Amino acid sequence: xxxxxxxTTVNGDDVEFVCPGSESLLDVLRNRLGLTGAKEGCGTxxxxxxxxxxxGQLVCACLMLGAEVEGRQVxxxxxxxxxxxxxxxxxxxxxxxxxxxxxCTPGFLMAxxxxxxxNPDPTETEIRYALAGNLCRCTGYDKIVRAVSAxxxxxxxxxxxxxxxxx
Amino acid sequence: xxxxxxxxxxxxxxxGSRPDRPDGVDKVTGRARYGADASAPGQLVGAILRSxxxxxxxxKIDTSKAEKxxxxxxxITSADLPDLTNGNRGNYDILENxxxxxxxxxxxxxVAAVAAIDAETxxxxxxxxxxxxxxxxxxxDVDAAMRSNAPIVQPHVRTAGGEPSDKPTNIAxxxxxxxxxVEAGFAKADKIVEKSYKTEQxxxxxxxxxxxxxxxxxxxxxxLWVTTQGHYTFRNLCASLLGMDIAKLKVTSSExxxxxxxxxxxxxxxxxxxxSRKANRPVKLVMSREDVFRASGPxxxxxxxxxxxxxxxxxxxxxxxxxxxxxxxxxxxWGMLGAMTAFAxxxxxNVQSVGYDVLVNRPKVAAYRAPSAPMAAFGVxxxxxxxxxxxxxxAVEFRLLNAAKEGTKASYGxxxxxxxxxxxxxxxxxxxxxxxPLGKNxxxxxxxxxWFNFGGQTCTDLNIGVDGTVNMTVGTVDVGGARAxxxxxxxxxxxxPYEHVKCNIGDTASxxxxxxxEGSRGTFSSGMATIFAARNAIEELKSRAAKTxxxxxxxxxxxxxxxxxxxxEHSNLGPLSLAQIAKASPNTGGPIxxxxxxxxxxxxxxxxxxxxxVEVDPxxxxxxxxxxxxxxxxxxxxxxxxxxxxxxxxxxxxxxxxLNEEYIYGEDGRLQNPGFLDYRIPVCSDLPFIDTEILEIxxxxxxxxxxxxxxxxxxxxxxxxxxxxxxxxxxxxxHIPMSPPRIRKAIKAEAAMHQExxxx
Numbered sequence: 001x002x003x004x005x006x007x008t009t010v011n012g013d014d015v016e017f018v019c020p021g022s023e024s025l026l027d028v029l030r031n032r033l034g035l036t037g038a039k040e041g042c043g044t045x046x047x048x049x050x051x052x053x054x055x056g057q058l059v060c061a062c063l064m065l066g067a068e069v070e071g072r073q074v075x076x077x078x079x080x081x082x083x084x085x086x087x088x089x090x091x092x093x094x095x096x097x098x099x100x101x102x103x104c105t106p107g108f109l110m111a112x113x114x115x116x117x118x119n120p121d122p123t124e125t126e127i128r129y130a131l132a133g134n135l136c137r138c139t140g141y142d143k144i145v146r147a148v149s150a151x152x153x154x155x156x157x158x159x160x161x162x163x164x165x166x167x
Numbered sequence: 168x169x170x171x172x173x174x175x176x177x178x179x180x181x182x183g184s185r186p187d188r189p190d191g192v193d194k195v196t197g198r199a200r201y202g203a204d205a206s207a208p209g210q211l212v213g214a215i216l217r218s219x220x221x222x223x224x225x226x227k228i229d230t231s232k233a234e235k236x237x238x239x240x241x242x243i244t245s246a247d248l249p250d251l252t253n254g255n256r257g258n259y260d261i262l263e264n265x266x267x268x269x270x271x272x273x274x275x276x277x278v279a280a281v282a283a284i285d286a287e288t289x290x291x292x293x294x295x296x297x298x299x300x301x302x303x304x305x306x307x308d309v310d311a312a313m314r315s316n317a318p319i320v321q322p323h324v325r326t327a328g329g330e331p332s333d334k335p336t337n338i339a340x341x342x343x344x345x346x347x348x349v350e351a352g353f354a355k356a357d358k359i360v361e362k363s364y365k366t367e368q369x370x371x372x373x374x375x376x377x378x379x380x381x382x383x384x385x386x387x388x389x390x391l392w393v394t395t396q397g398h399y400t401f402r403n404l405c406a407s408l409l410g411m412d413i414a415k416l417k418v419t420s421s422e423x424x425x426x427x428x429x430x431x432x433x434x435x436x437x438x439x440x441x442x443s444r445k446a447n448r449p450v451k452l453v454m455s456r457e458d459v460f461r462a463s464g465p466x467x468x469x470x471x472x473x474x475x476x477x478x479x480x481x482x483x484x485x486x487x488x489x490x491x492x493x494x495x496x497x498x499x500x501w502g503m504l505g506a507m508t509a510f511a512x513x514x515x516x517n518v519q520s521v522g523y524d525v526l527v528n529r530p531k532v533a534a535y536r537a538p539s540a541p542m543a544a545f546g547v548x549x550x551x552x553x554x555x556x557x558x559x560x561x562a563v564e565f566r567l568l569n570a571a572k573e574g575t576k577a578s579y580g581x582x583x584x585x586x587x588x589x590x591x592x593x594x595x596x597x598x599x600x601x602x603x604p605l606g607k608n609x610x611x612x613x614x615x616x617x618w619f620n621f622g623g624q625t626c627t628d629l630n631i632g633v634d635g636t637v638n639m640t641v642g643t644v645d646v647g648g649a650r651a652x653x654x655x656x657x658x659x660x661x662x663x664p665y666e667h668v669k670c671n672i673g674d675t676a677s678x679x680x681x682x683x684x685e686g687s688r689g690t691f692s693s694g695m696a697t698i699f700a701a702r703n704a705i706e707e708l709k710s711r712a713a714k715t716x717x718x719x720x721x722x723x724x725x726x727x728x729x730x731x732x733x734x735x736e737h738s739n740l741g742p743l744s745l746a747q748i749a750k751a752s753p754n755t756g757g758p759i760x761x762x763x764x765x766x767x768x769x770x771x772x773x774x775x776x777x778x779x780x781v782e783v784d785p786x787x788x789x790x791x792x793x794x795x796x797x798x799x800x801x802x803x804x805x806x807x808x809x810x811x812x813x814x815x816x817x818x819x820x821x822x823x824x825x826l827n828e829e830y831i832y833g834e835d836g837r838l839q840n841p842g843f844l845d846y847r848i849p850v851c852s853d854l855p856f857i858d859t860e861i862l863e864i865x866x867x868x869x870x871x872x873x874x875x876x877x878x879x880x881x882x883x884x885x886x887x888x889x890x891x892x893x894x895x896x897x898x899x900x901x902h903i904p905m906s907p908p909r910i911r912k913a914i915k916a917e918a919a920m921h922q923e924x925x926x927x
Contacts, residue, residue, distance in 0.1 A: 139812055143815070
């Protein structure tokens, strides 16, 4: 069967692959690029376990075709830490025990990062609605909301410190 | 004695603290490998063809076209899975559930499977298999299945525990528990409430679908990578169903993306192994979400009658329950467990509960977190609230007056030791939540719950490295922080820092048998085995120190991670740390290790009491949980973060069950909502923060006092929310889930009745 040749950027690296036109971005990431951090929980866009960003937009990788990411910027959980430095969200998830089984965690981290990127100081309600597309069956979301809230606080304090240093 | 299981009230340095979990980095970076994350060179993709009928005779399966399709490497039907079960009906049922044998018993029952070079080819191959069905009458409702004219699901079944009969029936088992004389008890009652209830079928809803990677060679050796709660049980079952030697099948449990009881059973793993054996290639088989809903193991739907009587001063004189649980298409013990748990919270002189296990054309029921207890608790705790209202007595006071205590003979048989039902009720009574004001259209409810907790076979290894760090291998899986808890226990015993312990989940080739991680047994059993293994290693460490000092091992003590020579005559000998002894080990006798092989008996029963506030919109019937508090006895919370997590997670699942989740079957016997869009589990914006209060009433049969904590938290929510909704909406809800249409209908019916009364 004829494949589609795709050139794209994943976590800042240039990537090329060939996939059938019908193959989802999720299957491309997991089966062709070896990036198994995004998970398939449903395959229908209902659980958010496959959340990634494409050009900064949060999407379910199971609902996009691999062929659609030609020339675009894809970010996955594997690209979240900078070298050996975990992203503050990753650290806060561990410190707040915001994961039990951990299967939904990559999706939650991507969704929470997308939230904080556009709203650095969300209320509890804003956090809850921003994460409503991600299902977690273990935690009841309590510690996840707390972890996101703590990260927002940490990042805003960091920004204040940096700001005052500049002055 | 190092292997004494008695609670010792030891003072802890680490246990009870909240360090970061050791597998945290793996799980926040996407590095942790779950069931579907493994691959093998040359692997094929497996796919399963499933019955579209609720009940059908399979007249013929023609796989010839599929076999001829390019890229297809194996096709199997039940003909490829000969019956090797040797009269073991339980194993035969498992084999038949994995793949239909002449009859499809439910919508989604597997009938054939293929392995092909890629997913697309596998899908095309399935479409080329032709199955000739003769559709048979079906039954999916538990009450309908008990009628004498109901379609028969399993013709061989006769009622166990019932009157002997030759007539086929769907009632697989009747289980009766209780004591005293309930007729005499009701005769003494001043007030009696009798009511019937129903609950719909729900699914555990773990986010990770079943997935495995199977490799079997013509030499009869095999490997299975699988998401499971019990890799040793899977190994034994798969080997036995496929005629393999147990020792030649290595099963590795992947990280597990939620189980809640649903990953205690094999579903498609034997098919993956059979496909691999036929193709002589590795086969990866992953269920779709639709397959998970249609063909894994949801919980029972139920129908029940509860009757409780009491005196005017609030003492219960008699209680009975008739509980009808459907098991799906294969006999289970779910009605029995409902009957055992129904009245476990109370001290009753006269009590009887009867559980019916009933077959229907639905998927085989599996355990779901404290299986069967939430439904029975819904019926009993709703009736208790009704009775308290009749008495004009506070519902908490009424429960306290009748609560079981140490020495109570439980309705299911045993006599309780120290237990937590009274203390959780006292804590609820004094909790600020109970005294907070309520808003418009809001109501408060509370309820209690019980779960047995299990122990079982457990095997743990603990190896001390030459640098003094400790590598521990356990055979229970980590479903939500177990590595952290077990590392804390090992570090506590050995007197070393938490960070010096690395906890691994061993595969079946690395350790002796471990029972499935179920019944809230992980931290209880592997915790016990860890303590014993550490104490076993300490004996060896002491003997090495004695050797170094050239004194008798009896003269060595272990204090805070160091060997200390006892007595003034040895006061010249400075202590030797674990690290020092480990470093010298190559010259004092070689590697130092501790082991434990045990049957962890004495799991402590667990009780919880929950408080819930809801707001019901009288126009739409929509309900929102506005505040929720869990109070539960943990025995001892090893890592409180993950104990709270279990409390919160169980409550959230219970909230979903109470308000929204249900399997919806059509007249045709097919499941209409096999997806997360139409089977809607609670999302983040549905829930409030879930407050927790951990009580610690030590389990006398565990050195640290541990009880299981994972399951009890799902038992009270159905009833607590039903009581809250009933208080908010002014109508008694007797059918779970209390979805908006059901609540609206109940409110309207109540209003119509009032109108009639006032008009009359």
